Amino acid sequence: MMTQHCVVDLSMKNSKERILLAASKLFLNGGISALSVRAIARESNLSTIGIYSHFNGKQGILDALYIEGFTRFKNAVDVPINSDNPKESILAATQGYIETAINYRGHYLLIFGESVAHYLPSDEAKKSSVAAFLQTTKIIETLLPKDATFEQKRNTTLQIWSIVHGYIGLMHHAIAEEVDSAHWKGLILDTVSLHVDALIKLHQSV
Amino acid sequence: MMTQHCVVDLSMKNSKERILLAASKLFLNGGISALSVRAIARESNLSTIGIYSHFNGKQGILDALYIEGFTRFKNAVDVPINSDNPKESILAATQGYIETAINYRGHYLLIFGESVAHYLPSDEAKKSSVAAFLQTTKIIETLLPKDATFEQKRNTTLQIWSIVHGYIGLMHHAIAEEVDSAHWKGLILDTVSLHVDALIKLHQSV
DNA sequence: TGACAAAATATAACGGTGTTATATTTTATT
DNA sequence: AATAAAATATAACACCGTTATATTTTGTCA
Structure with a gap:
């Protein structure tokens, strides 16, 4: 992935924001059963561990x-x-x-x-x-x-x-x-x- | 396991009954999260596959x-x-x-x-x-x-x-x-x- | 600028889940 | 006794939440 500086870019949003956005999207579309840590990670272009450093894992998302x-x-x-x-x-x-x-x-x-x-x-x-x-x-x-x-x-x-x-x-x-x-x-x-x-x-x- | 004939023995009850009894017990004690297929199998002295031949798996139990x-x-x-x-x-x-x-x-x-x-x-x-x-x-x-x-x-x-x-x-x-x-x-x-x-x-x- | 600490990220694994393919044993029937 | 059918066991698959370990990126200070 490229490094970008001082450029307003949706893909560069806070990881935290991106995670929350991905979680909301999955949740609205597929309900609770679509909301897996791995799916959130995939959707927000992170690995699973990101959900644990930015939130308190699934508990934090919920x-x-x-x-x-x-x-x-x-x-x-x-x-x-x-x-x-x-x-x-x-x-x-x-x-x-x-x-x-x-x-x-x-x-x-x-x-x-x-x-x-x-x-x-x-x-x-x-x-x-x-x-x-x-x-x-x-x-x-x-x-x-x-x-x-x-x-x-x-x-x-x-x-x-x-x-x-x-x-x-x-x-x-x-x-x-x-x-x-x-x-x-x-x-x-x-x-x-x-x-x-x-x-x-x-x-x-x- | 011994084979027994024509003897009234609780341990010989229908597998089906035993499964249901085990499921009820687990459910009453620990709620839905205690009700896993493996736990039911353990409690009813069967293997997991028994839950699928006698019931329709977890769906049938629920x-x-x-x-x-x-x-x-x-x-x-x-x-x-x-x-x-x-x-x-x-x-x-x-x-x-x-x-x-x-x-x-x-x-x-x-x-x-x-x-x-x-x-x-x-x-x-x-x-x-x-x-x-x-x-x-x-x-x-x-x-x-x-x-x-x-x-x-x-x-x-x-x-x-x-x-x-x-x-x-x-x-x-x-x-x-x-x-x-x-x-x-x-x-x-x-x-x-x-x-x-x-x-x-x-x-x-x- | 370079060195080093800290934060973020990635990979891989652990133990758990429901489920199923395969193989074996037991039971019932002919 | 032989054979078909039912019941059972073992092991595996793909998923889950979570975490230990390793790597990369970032920020800070000299």
């Missing part, structure tokens, strides 16, 4: 993709808050969440599937998941009275999140194969809508 | 565990129906579902995790998931008017199932690490209860 995934979800639910109409904000965030789950299915499976062989997110990766959860809480807590405790806010956020998360989990399952996939988004939004109404009534009456 | 998992869930939600109080039956089924998910976490990840490497359930395995879904529908449809279409029944079942399924998915996630695990069952049951009430009101007013 951590990077994990963080990328949760960052996308955090951004997806970062919608303008409408205090007069909490439901509107929540449905907008829900819609963003669903679209991200569909468009980045590999990431979704990685961060929620729990069973990618031997992978456990690092502490840093876990931080990204907590950040996404806190962002979601900001949207959901508009349903609650202002003096609600954090525990109440967290539990209500879990309620809504579980509904959406559960639907997405079932969406690609044989159980629901005969449900027209175009209808899923509507089904989820209807369910969240019904549940939000119930929560609003609950907190009005108390 | 299929058997998949069916075992869905059969457990089907049984868990098979509760007596109380037509006068649909909510009671639904909460009982929910409780059974949650307990099965906790006690058989490996099975839960296998049948819902979606990302066990390269495994896709066979048609026969899919049938077991559909059977569990239909059993659940029997419990949930008591919420609906008797002339409800199958599509309505199915969608309502999906609603309730998604809530429970979503909670269980989040339960073991870093997002919710600080939630006291003893509280989970209560949180889920409360949410299902609220949602069922909302559904009942919805169908009364229409």
Whole structure:
């Protein structure tokens, strides 16, 4: 390989960047099973050991993709808050969440599937998941009275999140194969809508 | 190895049974990562090729565990129906579902995790998931008017199932690490209860 | 500029995986 | 008893994540 100086050249990018780019590409195209250390090395024109000097091996690659995934979800639910109409904000965030789950299915499976062989997110990766959860809480807590405790806010956020998360989990399952996939988004939004109404009534009456 | 005739001896059980027993044992103890073809062969006193002549290799083993998992869930939600109080039956089924998910976490990840490497359930395995879904529908449809279409029944079942399924998915996630695990069952049951009430009101007013 | 330390890279190997080709033994049938 | 069929064993293949070793490139300092 030639040595090049001071020339902007994609092939000369940071090895680290090239690795990450190759990993993302493989992951988006073929999911987790296409993401082998050797394949990343091939794709980024390095040898396998490069993945270990620049990242922490496969664990490091998965951590990077994990963080990328949760960052996308955090951004997806970062919608303008409408205090007069909490439901509107929540449905907008829900819609963003669903679209991200569909468009980045590999990431979704990685961060929620729990069973990618031997992978456990690092502490840093876990931080990204907590950040996404806190962002979601900001949207959901508009349903609650202002003096609600954090525990109440967290539990209500879990309620809504579980509904959406559960639907997405079932969406690609044989159980629901005969449900027209175009209808899923509507089904989820209807369910969240019904549940939000119930929560609003609950907190009005108390 | 000695040859034995017409003697009831556990060590002489069907090779097939021995393989399945070994696989179940390994799976319950160490999850999916403990379930290698060689480990099953060792545990069942056979060589690897036995797993291929008696089952369809690892695919066949996973299929058997998949069916075992869905059969457990089907049984868990098979509760007596109380037509006068649909909510009671639904909460009982929910409780059974949650307990099965906790006690058989490996099975839960296998049948819902979606990302066990390269495994896709066979048609026969899919049938077991559909059977569990239909059993659940029997419990949930008591919420609906008797002339409800199958599509309505199915969608309502999906609603309730998604809530429970979503909670269980989040339960073991870093997002919710600080939630006291003893509280989970209560949180889920409360949410299902609220949602069922909302559904009942919805169908009364229409 | 030349010498030397440090970082990056390459090669090859280790132990593990699912799978299969080949050979052998056991079982059942005629 | 002979033969076909089923079950089993051994060894190998191609892949995986990882790492020990060796080599090259890069950066720093005298």
